[in-house]
Amino acid sequence: MDKKRETLKVMADFLEIPRDLVLDLPKLTITGRNEIHLENHRGIIEYSLNRIRINLSRGYLELEGEEFTIKALLPDEMYIIGEIRSIKYLD
Amino acid sequence: MGGNFFDKVGGTIKVTLRGRNGERVMNMASTRGVFIWDIKKKGDDLDMKVRASGFPALSHIAEEHGFELEVQDKRGLPFVRSIIRRRMVFIGGGLLFIAAMYLLSSFVWTVEVSGNKTVAREKIIEAAARHGVYPGAPKWAFSRSGVEKELLKDVEDISYVQLDLKGVKARIKVVEKIAPLKDIDGPSNIVAKKDGLVDSILVLDGQARVKRGDMVAKGDILISGLVIPQPSPYVDPEEQGELEPSMVKARGEVRAKVWYQGYGECSLKNERVRPGRGRQNKFYLLTPGGSLSLNIRHSTSFPYYDESARCRFIVTPWGRFGFKRVVLSERLKEVKIYSEEEAWAKAKAMAWRELNSKLGSDSRLVNTKIKMVSSPSEPLIRVRVIGECSENIAVAQPINTEAP
Numbered sequence: 001m002d003k004k005r006e007t008l009k010v011m012a013d014f015l016e017i018p019r020d021l022v023l024d025l026p027k028l029t030i031t032g033r034n035e036i037h038l039e040n041h042r043g044i045i046e047y048s049l050n051r052i053r054i055n056l057s058r059g060y061l062e063l064e065g066e067e068f069t070i071k072a073l074l075p076d077e078m079y080i081i082g083e084i085r086s087i088k089y090l091d
Numbered sequence: 092m093g094g095n096f097f098d099k100v101g102g103t104i105k106v107t108l109r110g111r112n113g114e115r116v117m118n119m120a121s122t123r124g125v126f127i128w129d130i131k132k133k134g135d136d137l138d139m140k141v142r143a144s145g146f147p148a149l150s151h152i153a154e155e156h157g158f159e160l161e162v163q164d165k166r167g168l169p170f171v172r173s174i175i176r177r178r179m180v181f182i183g184g185g186l187l188f189i190a191a192m193y194l195l196s197s198f199v200w201t202v203e204v205s206g207n208k209t210v211a212r213e214k215i216i217e218a219a220a221r222h223g224v225y226p227g228a229p230k231w232a233f234s235r236s237g238v239e240k241e242l243l244k245d246v247e248d249i250s251y252v253q254l255d256l257k258g259v260k261a262r263i264k265v266v267e268k269i270a271p272l273k274d275i276d277g278p279s280n281i282v283a284k285k286d287g288l289v290d291s292i293l294v295l296d297g298q299a300r301v302k303r304g305d306m307v308a309k310g311d312i313l314i315s316g317l318v319i320p321q322p323s324p325y326v327d328p329e330e331q332g333e334l335e336p337s338m339v340k341a342r343g344e345v346r347a348k349v350w351y352q353g354y355g356e357c358s359l360k361n362e363r364v365r366p367g368r369g370r371q372n373k374f375y376l377l378t379p380g381g382s383l384s385l386n387i388r389h390s391t392s393f394p395y396y397d398e399s400a401r402c403r404f405i406v407t408p409w410g411r412f413g414f415k416r417v418v419l420s421e422r423l424k425e426v427k428i429y430s431e432e433e434a435w436a437k438a439k440a441m442a443w444r445e446l447n448s449k450l451g452s453d454s455r456l457v458n459t460k461i462k463m464v465s466s467p468s469e470p471l472i473r474v475r476v477i478g479e480c481s482e483n484i485a486v487a488q489p490i491n492t493e494a495p
Contacts, residue, residue, distance in 0.1 A: 043118040049132045070130035073121050 026056045030087075036063065036080045044070075044078075052080060059091040102143035102167030105129075110158035113137040119152045120145075143169055199228045200259035200403075207265050210248045215263060218245040224254065224261050227406060277489055278338035281314040283307045284484045287347030297341030307347065307484070316341040316490050338490065345485040348457070351449045355441025356465070356473045357434040361427045369393050369421030377402065379410025395422040431472065435463070438474040446476050454482035 005023060012022040020027045020040060029037040042055035047070065052063045068082035108116060117137075120127055125145040131138045141149050143165075153160040175182060202224060204212045219225065222241045223233035235254045242252045242263070251266040281297065289305045297314040301307055320334040371392055374385040396419040404413020429437065439461065450456070458479040465473035 043122075044114045047114050047117070047130070047132065047137075068132075070117075070128070072126075072128040073117060073130060074126060075121050075124065 024057045026061070028061075028087075030084070033084055034081055036084065036087075038078050038080070040076050041078055044073075049082075054078070056089075059089055062086075062088040062090055064088075098142060099167050102165065102169040103140050104143055104146050104162055105138065105140050105164040105166075106146075106149070107133070107161045107163055108137040108139065108153060108158055109135070109161065110153075110156075111135060113158065115156055116149075116153055116158055119156070120149055123148060123152070125149050125152075138163070143167065196259055197230050198259065199224060199230060199256070199261045200226055200405075202226060202261045202263065204263045204265065206267070207249075208267060210246060210265065210267055215242070215246055215249075215265060218242055219254075219261075219263055221245070224263075230256065277340070278316040279340050279487045279489045280312045280316045281341045281343060281345065281485045282488045283309055283311045283313055283345070283347070284486045285309050285349055287349040287482075287484055289313075290346045290348050290481055291344075292346075293344045295342040295344075296339050297343065299343075301345070313345045313485060314341040314343045341487070343485060344483050346481050347484045349454065349480050349482055349484065351446055351478045351480060353442040353444070353446030353449070353476045353478070354474070355438040355443070355445065355476075356471055357429060357437040357441065358471045359429050359431070359434050360470060361429060363425045363427060364395060364422045365425060366397075367393070367421035367423040369396075369419075371396075371419040371421075373417040373419065375415040375417070377404055377411060377413040377415055379412070382415060391419060393419065393421040395424055396420060397422055434472040435474065438472045439476070442474045442476040446478050450478070450480060451482060454480040457481050 008022050009019065011017075012019050019025055024040055026041060027039040029039075031037070038054065038061070040057065041061075042057060045053040045055050045060060047053075047068070049068055050064065050066060052068050052070075054061045054063075063080070063084060063086070065085045066083040068080060070078060071081055072079040110116075113136075117127065117130065117139075120141075125141065125148045127139045127141050127145075127149070129138070129140045150160045202216055202219060204215050207215060216225075219238065219242060220228075222238045222245075224238055235256065239252045239254050242254075242265075243249065246252075246265075248268050249265045250268045253262075253264040255262040255264065286308050287306075289301050289303055289307060291303060292299055292301065292313070294314050297316050298318050300312050300315050307313065316339050317336055318339055319336045322328055322331055322334065369392060376383040376385055398417055398419055400415055400417045402413055402415045404411045442461075456478050460477045462475045462477070463473065464475050465471055
């Protein structure tokens with residue numbers, strides 16, 4: 001599996017294709033302190049007003065803050081608003 | 092992401108998902124392609140929005156995993172029905188109005204005829220009515236081209252018909268036939284057009300029956316088409332044999348003195364009514380029981396006025412219903428005093444006008460005489476102008492050769 005990923009990574013570099021497309025890597029866009037746009041997620045693990053945990057292709061993402069609302073949820077995209085305190089990548 | 096145009100059209104539903112670990116339902120929904128948005132935790136429950144089209148799938152997922160789904164709010168076009176139900180009478184009234192408009196506009200209300208000069212308007216209207224175009228006729232009951240064809244057949248003196256339907260108005264435009272001038276082919280006489288004193292006679296063909304200085308009456312033969320040969324005094328009558336009368340088409344010009352007279356008068360004190368600026372409208376509702384006045388002010392504001400009324404009505408089995416508008420146009424009365432000279436000039440001018448209107452294009456005025464005919468006791472000046480004209484009074488008249 002790792003070997004395959006490595007090959008894909010090399011190919012993506014060689015062909016100058018963005019890695020998030022080839023390797024299914026998550027892409028996180030943070031606007032200010034209260035808007036997060038996340039692409040290539042693998043589902044929500046936990047959602048509450050103060051904490052959101054989102055599954056990724058490798059590990060998961062943990063957001064902490066206040067008044068979280070999922071403004072939109074699509075198969076591989078989501079848009080979250082709320083007061084963000086921390087963003088952590090965990091395995 | 093919600094609240095856009097397509098969500099409004101398709102309809103959106105706000106639901107509450109009851110149960111622990113609502114994330115499972117959210118993940119399932121998003122992987123199955125059900126778009127959900129505005130997800131917010133409320134205690135143990137989750138509030139979210141879903142499109143009306145995705146709602147059955149979402150409720151199925153929730154049921155499968157032992158969650159309870161409660162609908163909070165429905166928005167969008169499919170849910171406007173409840174509003175419609177509440178406003179049934181209003182919407183029904185609107186629909187009824189549209190239906191009535193449609194129904195009423197599918198009839199012919201007025202028929203207009205234009206382009207006719209010699210053909211009577213009534214004749215065209217009557218012919219059109221025979222083929223289905225009359226006030227109150229349903230528009231679907233006739234075809235325009237059909238009526239046009241039938242009208243052309245029915246009314247002989249028109250060469251072209253166009254039927255236009257403008258709303259509830261039927262406009263019939265006609266072009267009349269121009270009749271060719273009738274040329275006389277066979278033998279003909281020349282007769283007098285009017286009474287007169289023959290001044291000169293020029294015979295081109297035929298035989299003169301009058302000579303200069305003769306008085307002729309209207310219809311007298313001036314130049315005969317029946318030529319009776321005269322025996323020549325220089326040839327022996329036996330050599331000439333039997334001379335047969337022959338028929339010709341008489342041609343020639345006969346000028347005669349014709350008298351015309353024009354008369355004019357003018358009173359010294361002249362009362363004249365001229366149109367004023369004032370207008371007043373009066374409206375009446377016509378019902379079979381009588382007419383009902385719709386006017387706030389019943390009095391008339393002018394001492395003298397002209398009335399013209401316009402009626403619009405429909406004929407129903409219960410009688411005539413309609414609307415009448417009466418327009419009162421103000422008239423002003425003026426009194427003018429003329430001196431005798433002025434009155435004389437006016438009367439003379441009037442007499443001259445009358446005389447000139449009687450003259451034909453061919454007549455030449457030779458002599459005129461102006462006479463005052465009023466008696467001194469009258470407050471009126473009367474003038475007579477007598478004109479002596481020289482004009483061609485010849486007119487051809489065919490000879491009926493088919494003797495009875």
